Amino acid sequence: xxxxxxxxxxxxxxxxxxxxxxxxxxxxxxxxxxxxxxxxxxxxxxxxxxxxxxxxxxxxxxxxxxxxxxxxxxxxxxxxxxxxxxxxxxxxxxxxxxxxxxxxxxxxxxxxxxxxxxxxxxxxxxxxxxxxxxxxxxxxxxxxxxxxxxxxxxxxxxxxxxxxxxxxxxxxxxxxxxxxxxxxxxxxxxxxxxxxxxxxxxxxxxxxxxxxxxxxxxxxxxxxxxxxxxxxxxxxxxxxxxxxxxxxxxxxxxxxxxxxxxxxxxxx
Amino acid sequence: xxxxxxxxxxxxxxxxxxxxxxxxxxxxxxxxxxxxxxxxxxxxxxxxxxxxxxxxxxxxxxxxxxxxxxxxxxxxxxxxxxxxxxxxxxxxxxxxxxxxxxxxxxxxxxxxxxxxxxxxxxxxxxxxxxxxxxxxxxxxxxxxxxxxxxxxxxxxxxxxxxxxxxxxxxxxxxxxxxxxxxxxxxxxxxxxxxxxxxxxxxxxxxxxxxxxxxxxxxxxxxxxxxxxxxxxxxxxxxxxxxxxxxxxxxxxxxxxxxxxxxxxxxxxxxxxxxxxxxxxxxxxxxxxxxxxxxxxxxxxxxxxxxxxxxxxxxxxxxxxxxxxxxxxxxxxxxxxxxxxxxxxxxxxxxxxxxxxxxxxxxxxxxxxxxxxxxxxxxxxxxxxxxxxxxxxxxxxxxxxxxxxxxxxxxx
Ligand SMILES: Cc1ncc(COP(=O)(O)O)c(C=O)c1O
Numbered sequence: 304x305x306x307x308x309x310x311x312x313x314x315x316x317x318x319x320x321x322x323x324x325x326x327x328x329x330x331x332x333x334x335x336x337x338x339x340x341x342x343x344x345x346x347x348x349x350x351x352x353x354x355x356x357x358x359x360x361x362x363x364x365x366x367x368x369x370x371x372x373x374x375x376x377x378x379x380x381x382x383x384x385x386x387x388x389x390x391x392x393x394x395x396x397x398x399x400x401x402x403x404x405x406x407x408x409x410x411x412x413x414x415x416x417x418x419x420x421x422x423x424x425x426x427x428x429x430x431x432x433x434x435x436x437x438x439x440x441x442x443x444x445x446x447x448x449x450x451x452x453x454x455x456x457x458x459x460x461x462x463x464x465x466x467x468x469x470x471x472x473x474x475x476x477x478x479x480x481x482x483x484x485x486x487x488x489x490x491x492x493x494x495x496x497x498x499x500x501x502x503x504x505x506x507x508x509x510x511x512x513x514x515x516x517x518x519x520x521x522x523x524x525x526x527x528x529x530x531x532x533x534x535x536x537x538x539x540x541x542x543x544x545x546x547x548x549x550x551x552x553x554x555x556x557x558x559x560x561x562x563x564x565x566x567x568x569x570x571x
Numbered sequence: 572x573x574x575x576x577x578x579x580x581x582x583x584x585x586x587x588x589x590x591x592x593x594x595x596x597x598x599x600x601x602x603x604x605x606x607x608x609x610x611x612x613x614x615x616x617x618x619x620x621x622x623x624x625x626x627x628x629x630x631x632x633x634x635x636x637x638x639x640x641x642x643x644x645x646x647x648x649x650x651x652x653x654x655x656x657x658x659x660x661x662x663x664x665x666x667x668x669x670x671x672x673x674x675x676x677x678x679x680x681x682x683x684x685x686x687x688x689x690x691x692x693x694x695x696x697x698x699x700x701x702x703x704x705x706x707x708x709x710x711x712x713x714x715x716x717x718x719x720x721x722x723x724x725x726x727x728x729x730x731x732x733x734x735x736x737x738x739x740x741x742x743x744x745x746x747x748x749x750x751x752x753x754x755x756x757x758x759x760x761x762x763x764x765x766x767x768x769x770x771x772x773x774x775x776x777x778x779x780x781x782x783x784x785x786x787x788x789x790x791x792x793x794x795x796x797x798x799x800x801x802x803x804x805x806x807x808x809x810x811x812x813x814x815x816x817x818x819x820x821x822x823x824x825x826x827x828x829x830x831x832x833x834x835x836x837x838x839x840x841x842x843x844x845x846x847x848x849x850x851x852x853x854x855x856x857x858x859x860x861x862x863x864x865x866x867x868x869x870x871x872x873x874x875x876x877x878x879x880x881x882x883x884x885x886x887x888x889x890x891x892x893x894x895x896x897x898x899x900x901x902x903x904x905x906x907x908x909x910x911x912x913x914x915x916x917x918x919x920x921x922x923x924x925x926x927x928x929x930x931x932x933x934x935x936x937x938x939x940x941x942x943x944x945x946x947x948x949x950x951x952x953x954x955x956x957x958x959x960x961x962x963x964x965x966x967x968x969x970x971x972x973x974x975x976x977x978x979x980x981x982x
Contacts (some may be wrong), residue, residue: 359746360867360882362758363601369745382879407599408866412880434599434866439588461606461765484603485763 308400308428309453310476312350313513313532321569322529324348325515326562327404327537329355329371330388331380332544333554338375339388341544344559346397348566353431353535356385356405363406363433365488367538370545382413386425393426402429402455410435415443419450429453431479437470448475455479460493460501471508479535480505482518488538491519495527502531522561526568536565573907577832581824581900582783589779590871592906595899598778600869604758607765612780614685619787627680632791635709636672639795640664642803642960647930648947655812655953657946658803658960659933660796660826667705668966669698669936670822671773673788678771679706681784685769691715692771693757695722695750695818696891696938697729698965699773704738714738717757721748722890728969747884750818750894754868774819775898778869782898789825792962797829800960809837810957812949815964816941817842817858817912818891820898822964827910835909842901843941845892846914847885855885857897858905858912867896873905888917888973889937891965915944921977923947924967936965937973 316323326349331338357372389401410418444454456474459481483493506514517535543561547554573592576584585591589598618624632638641661649657662670682690690712694700700716707714716733720742723730746752761770772781815823823842830838844856857873867874875883875895887893904910920937923944942961
């Protein structure tokens with residue numbers, strides 16, 4: 304079987320001897336048009352783009368991503384718009400693998416099968432469903448795999464070793480390690496050293512899986528975590544969009560610059 | 572059609588994935604909550620069969636909550652309506668003024684057993700928050716209550732009580748600024764702090780274990796009621812109707828628990844949701860108005876949402892019923908046709924309050940006023956051998972300002 308775009312992206316980063324840079328922005332934030340332009344601005348530097356499908360009663364997002372979510376919903380984003388954005392993005396020159404990240408009710412209302420079909424049709428490479436943990440996600444993740452879509456399993460500091468082994472066993476090309484007890488956007492409240500210790504323990508279970516770290520990573524902390532296979536920056540970007548709007552600056556340029564700087568830190 | 576199992580508590584009628592009727596409930600939560608939920612599940616499943624723990628619970632129910640709450644006939648209202656007999660189970664006589672004290676007490680006891688020092692909870696009407704703050708104070712726990720800013724304004728009386736008990740109120744300003752957002756924010760806080768902090772969900776909603784603990788706690792109401800009913804009528808009457816308001820559904824689950832196995836032609840269970848203002852479409856009545864199934868706060872349930880699965884805003888004069896979702900247990904009772912669900916408008920609830928205040932000594936809060944509205948609607952066409960029992964699960968003191976404004980009268 305041909306390796307997935309996600310697997311290829313990690314391979315390329317390994318060859319460059321650096322972690323993959325994964326960005327997270329909310330689809331439709333600040334509006335449909337700008338969120339596409341933001342993706343385009345990001346794509347010269349990021350290796351994988353996570354695109355948020357915001358939900359208004361989420362149980363996992365902190366203030367920054369909530370603000371982005373409410374803004375996007377208010378400006379009329381619909382799931383089909385998100386698919387259209389991905390489709391258009393995938394046709395651009397520097398397009399990167401796309402992972403949709405959201406909550407189960409969005410998938411459930413759209414219909415699991417229909418959702419997966421659209422993902423395949425429009426070039427979505429992977430899915431993260433925050434509130435569909437293992438083992439609840441067993442069926443859905445199998446369906447994803449059958450359709451060559453990566454279902455990204457999440458593990459956290461509270462994941463028991465029993466669960467950890469089974470989750471990794473059922474995972475596809477990428478696993479997401481939540482750095483600490485937090486919603487998205489918290490300050491890093493544990494030391495990078497401790498995060499990496501946990502990271503190594505998980506990595507040991509199956510070295511072939513690409514394990515990324517996310518939650519609480521900013522421009523200040525990213526260079527201390529470069530031992531990981533990949534690093535996700537989300538809330539810092541969402542906050543940048545909010546700040547840009549507040550200060551009447553162009554969020555597209557600001558986000559482009561920020562991701563460029565983040566990327567530089569990975570070579571340090 | 573879904574079928575209920577006889578002789579098995581409703582809370583235990585789930586499969587191994589914690590689903591009721593394969594359609595409702597479950598644990599749709601972020602990975603980080605899996606472990607604390609598993610820990611709480613193990614703790615509760617052990618303690619609920621532990622003699623010592625049960626004695627402790629009963630001790631505090633008796634000496635702290637105050638049991639049994641009164642059950643009596645509303646003679647004047649019955650005479651006025653000229654049909655079925657209307658009886659009142661005055662749960663608002665429990666310590667604190669509402670049924671929320673049962674769940675709060677049990678969660679505080681569990682928090683102690685789990686050796687945690689902090690406890691958090693959500694609240695809409697402010698009763699769940701007030702009771703948790705009371706229980707926290709009693710058992711020496713530090714307490715934070717999440718509450719929508721719209722509710723903080725309209726239920727200021729209960730906020731004062733929470734602060735007096737030493738609890739911190741965390742204002743929630745997102746979305747509709749009501750209960751639904753308070754629950755979301757409370758769960759997010761728990762995601763970040765579950766190593767030190769216990770969470771109490773204020774109704775029979777949320778991940779499965781919270782539904783179970785809450786319904787198990789409020790079941791005290793019907794344990795008392797069945798004894799009181801048998802004492803008054805010599806047996807469970809041939810025609811008994813148990814009417815209860817439904818927000819998340821904890822008070823109704825408590826009121827009905829002992830009666831679920833009875834034939835529905837003998838004991839009818841009637842749940843009354845919030846219909847909202849007369850001309851508004853933003854009702855909080857997912858069971859009555861045929862909402863679609865979706866995930867809210869970790870569980871599949873009938874929930875008011877748009878085609879994309881975004882949860883829609885609701886509107887009700889009663890903060891406690893102003894919630895777009897409903898307990899998976901009530902979804903099960905609806906689909907198995909064991910209970911019947913209907914709604915009352917703001918105006919009907921106010922009119923019911925007015926009539927009862929004129930004729931009787933009870934002062935139901937705006938939540939149970941919805942249940943009384945249904946009783947008033949159906950009683951005249953029933954005969955006097957039919958017994959209608961209404962759970963007056965909250966005291967109206969917290970609603971004084973709203974009632975004064977809308978009806979121009981005081982209590
Ligand atoms: C007095 C009273 N009744 C009813 C409710 C609704 O909740 P539930 O349906 O869980 O009983 C509340 C909630 O705050 C309440 O305070």
